[in-house]
Amino acid sequence: GAVVSQHPSWVICKSGTSVKIECRSLDFQATTMFWYRQFPKQSLMLMATSNEGSKATYEQGVEKDKFLINHASLTLSTLTVTSAHPEDSSFYICSARGEGTEAFFGQGTRLTVV
Amino acid sequence: KNEVEQSPQNLTAQEGEFITINCSYSVGISALHWLQQHPGGGIVSLFMLSSGKKKHGRLIATINIQEKHSSLHITASHPRDSAVYICAVRLQGGSEKLVFGKGTKLTVNP
Numbered sequence: 001g002a003v004v005s006q007h008p009s010w011v012i013c014k015s016g017t018s019v020k021i022e023c024r025s026l027d028f029q030a031t032t033m034f035w036y037r038q039f040p041k042q043s044l045m046l047m048a049t050s051n052e053g054s055k056a057t058y059e060q061g062v063e064k065d066k067f068l069i070n071h072a073s074l075t076l077s078t079l080t081v082t083s084a085h086p087e088d089s090s091f092y093i094c095s096a097r098g099e100g101t102e103a104f105f106g107q108g109t110r111l112t113v114v
Numbered sequence: 115k116n117e118v119e120q121s122p123q124n125l126t127a128q129e130g131e132f133i134t135i136n137c138s139y140s141v142g143i144s145a146l147h148w149l150q151q152h153p154g155g156g157i158v159s160l161f162m163l164s165s166g167k168k169k170h171g172r173l174i175a176t177i178n179i180q181e182k183h184s185s186l187h188i189t190a191s192h193p194r195d196s197a198v199y200i201c202a203v204r205l206q207g208g209s210e211k212l213v214f215g216k217g218t219k220l221t222v223n224p
Contacts (some may be wrong), residue, residue, distance in 0.1 A: 032210055042202075042216065049210055085166075093155070102159060102162045103147075103212065105157035107154070108156055110153075
């Protein structure tokens with residue numbers, strides 16, 4: 001199946017710093033990318049949907065100024081957690097979908113803010 | 115009540131056993147996904163269904179649209195099948211969004 005690569009797989013950062021997570025579709029053009037957050041023993045929660053070249057659509061309750069999403073090309077979307085705090089520690093996962101295809105998931109990024 | 119309910123939440127089996135995980139949903143859907151999440155967190159898409167039944171190796175997925183119910187079966191289970199299995203539905207109406215169940219944690223003991 002298609003491959004979606006997410007990087008880094010884990011990151012530890014200091015409170016107040018920003019962290020960027022990348023999501024790449026390696027062998028298809030991702031017209032739509034999704035960013036999810038997963039707390040322990042909880043289901044994935046959609047944070048935002050991004051289409052290439054346009055602004056991301058954020059779900060209710062997700063701060064767009066805190067979670068910056070950029071989808072500048074058909075193969076790359078980034079999520080930047082700005083001014084991270086310990087409560088932002090979570091598992092972040094992206095998925096990507098091309099024209100007429102199902103969504104493929106990245107491996108996820110475990111963020112720990114200390 | 116969640117739109118997508120899975121049962122059981124946890125399941126422990128012995129190697130070789132036949133396993134069934136259930137998913138019920140309360141909304142109109144255009145497709146249903148079964149996903150596998152390993153302890154490291156990465157997610158693999160197992161099936162996408164809109165009707166009937168699909169089989170891949172030892173895995174079988176069925177869906178009954180009228181009853182709003184899907185099942186994932188694993189035949190001849192193996193310890194490497196140990197993972198969290200997640201049911202997710204795509205809502206009707208052209209939505210891109212997936213709504214996820216909370217997952218079923220499966221442990222297969224040797």
